[in-house]
Amino acid sequence: MIELRKVSKTFTLHNQGSAVIDVLTDVSLSVAPGECVALTGASGAGKSTLMRMIYGNYLSQAGELWIGDLDLTKAEPREIIALRRDVLGYVSQFLRVVPRVSTLDVVAEPLRAVGVSGADAGARAQELLHTLNIPERLWPLSPTTFSGGEQQRVNIARGFAHPYPAILLDEPTASLDAANREVVLGLIEAAKARGAAIIGIFHDEAARNRVCDREIDVSRFTTGLAA
Numbered sequence: 466m467i468e469l470r471k472v473s474k475t476f477t478l479h480n481q482g483s484a485v486i487d488v489l490t491d492v493s494l495s496v497a498p499g500e501c502v503a504l505t506g507a508s509g510a511g512k513s514t515l516m517r518m519i520y521g522n523y524l525s526q527a528g529e530l531w532i533g534d535l536d537l538t539k540a541e542p543r544e545i546i547a548l549r550r551d552v553l554g555y556v557s558q559f560l561r562v563v564p565r566v567s568t569l570d571v572v573a574e575p576l577r578a579v580g581v582s583g584a585d586a587g588a589r590a591q592e593l594l595h596t597l598n599i600p601e602r603l604w605p606l607s608p609t610t611f612s613g614g615e616q617q618r619v620n621i622a623r624g625f626a627h628p629y630p631a632i633l634l635d636e637p638t639a640s641l642d643a644a645n646r647e648v649v650l651g652l653i654e655a656a657k658a659r660g661a662a663i664i665g666i667f668h669d670e671a672a673r674n675r676v677c678d679r680e681i682d683v684s685r686f687t688t689g690l691a692a
């Protein structure tokens with residue numbers, strides 16, 4: 466489902482004499498449907514950079530990066546937008562809040578974007594908000610003023626609303642209490658059981674050991690940058 470063949474990324478620092486930093490060289494990996502793979506490696510190894518490449522934020526300078534039947538190294542922007550709507554989900558650590566949109570609509574929006582009716586999308590959003598212990602009185606409000614943990618749970622509800630075939634997770638259990646951490650691990654296990662291919666960064670080692678089938682140490686693709 467996710468396949469990288471000799472993908473590389475360098476950054477050129479134009480404001481520092483055009484210094485070139487090779488962050489990732491010849492990354493090859495694949496993740497099958499139903500599998501969860503953890504990216505590991507020291508701080509600065511390139512985990513976030515690799516996730517951003519797989520999400521299509523950074524273009525690989527070489528190789529091929531397949532998500533389903535789309536090679537992101539050659540894709541048009543409109544194809545990447547369609548991929549993110551239909552195929553590739555991304556749960557970042559922080560919610561990017563749109564002012565004045567209710568929590569219920571924030572969570573239901575990815576479902577409406579793929580053509581699910583307003584009623585069905587709303588029902589699924591309610592179910593997820595219940596599961597993630599967001600009190601009902603908060604559902605009509607914008608999550609702008611929510612606590613860090615509440616915002617993260619709204620973000621997770623949104624990320625799991627549509628059953629994406631491929632999912633990227635960036636620290637999905639950071640800043641959650643034990644009960645909510647458990648809920649999130651259950652959502653990840655359910656996504657695997659329905660066949661999602663998942664790549665995640667988990668500093669929470671116990672969470673990683675529980676939901677991940679394999680670990681890939683990103684420092685093996687770096688040229689001596691990491692500590």
Ligand SMILES: Nc1ncnc2c1ncn2[C@@H]1O[C@H](COP(=O)(O)OP(=O)(O)OP(=O)(O)O)[C@@H](O)[C@H]1O
Nearest residue numbers: 476486488506507508509510511512513514515690
């Ligand atoms: N936009 C950028 N411009 C220049 N260098 C960058 C850029 N983004 C990342 N880097 C460099 O690439 C390297 C990898 O960074 P990255 O954030 O991917 O590491 P990480 O493994 O996710 O680290 P952490 O666990 O601390 O989040 C670092 O040395 C970083 O300074």
